[in-house]
Amino acid sequence: MEKQTTTNMPANHIDFKDVMRLKSNVNPHARMLNRRRTGMTAKAQRNFAKATKRARFMALLPYIQH
Amino acid sequence: MSKETMPAAEAQSYELAFHVLPTVAEGEVAEVFQTLKDLITKAGGELGVEEAPARFELAYEIVKHLEGRNRKFSSAYFGWVRFTVDPAKVEHLDEEIGGNKSILRHLIIKLTKVEEENPYFFHQAMAEQGKSETIDLDEEEAEATTATDEDASESETDSEVTEDKE
Known part of the structure; x- marks a missing residue:
């Protein structure tokens, strides 16, 4: 993994606090998009899933949105 | 976990x-x-x-x-x-x-x-994002019927009529 500057995570990793990036990969009902739609690698998708679930637990993202 | x-x-x-x-x-x-x-x-x-x-x-x-x-x-x-x-x-x-x-x-x-x-x-x-926010995220998931999440969440949607109109 190459070292990145502080604000730019490597493409395959999203921090759970990075709500903007997480929100862009989630549908209007706040459900995670599948890999075909996000275009991420398998590894990145797993990281994204983990980060989203953490963010939901910490109320940075909703579980469901109407 | x-x-x-x-x-x-x-x-x-x-x-x-x-x-x-x-x-x-x-x-x-x-x-x-x-x-x-x-x-x-x-x-x-x-x-x-x-x-x-x-x-x-x-x-x-x-x-x-x-x-x-x-x-x-x-x-x-x-x-x-x-x-x-x-x-x-x-x-x-x-x-x-x-x-x-x-x-x-x-x-x-x-x-x-x-x-x-x-x-x-x-x-x-x-803070940085607040200063430069012009695009709403809804543009990314542009599903035509439900374009306005914020309105939907702010108003009590007992009737789905408001969403359909938009």
């Missing part, structure tokens, strides 16, 4: 993200933060990067059982701190932090190498 299982005594790096109850006065929030940091250092941990708790609107209401009643909170002071500590002590630390009466919710995460090198400063990013 955050407990390690390795018996090795090497220090492992963690991140503690927490919400301080919104009922805590502004001046006391820093004290609460300091208490948490003291708990960590008492367990033999070394502190790393951090972000002090700042007011933040939660995505949903968190219910907490306080003083014999269930109370709902829709905002809190969100902060986080990184630290390294011996893995054997983390479980105990987790319980202590949970027992702290001013903490609404917390999460201890074991950090991978990538995460360690790239801390994400939440409040800083929110």
Whole structure:
């Protein structure tokens, strides 16, 4: 993994606090998009899933949105 | 989800993200933060990067059982701190932090190498983003019928009529 500057995570990793990036990969009902739609690698998708679930637990993202 | 299982005594790096109850006065929030940091250092941990708790609107209401009643909170002071500590002590630390009466919710995460090198400063990013926000995220998922999430969530949608009209 190459070292990145502080604000730019490597493409395959999203921090759970990075709500903007997480929100862009989630549908209007706040459900995670599948890999075909996000275009991420398998590894990145797993990281994204983990980060989203953490963010939901910490109320940075909703579980469901109407 | 955050407990390690390795018996090795090497220090492992963690991140503690927490919400301080919104009922805590502004001046006391820093004290609460300091208490948490003291708990960590008492367990033999070394502190790393951090972000002090700042007011933040939660995505949903968190219910907490306080003083014999269930109370709902829709905002809190969100902060986080990184630290390294011996893995054997983390479980105990987790319980202590949970027992702290001013903490609404917390999460201890074991950090991978990538995460360690790239801390994400939440409040800083929110501030920067607030200054330059012109595009609404709805553009990305442009599903024609439900273009306005915000309106839907703000108004009580007992009848679905308003959504259909949009």
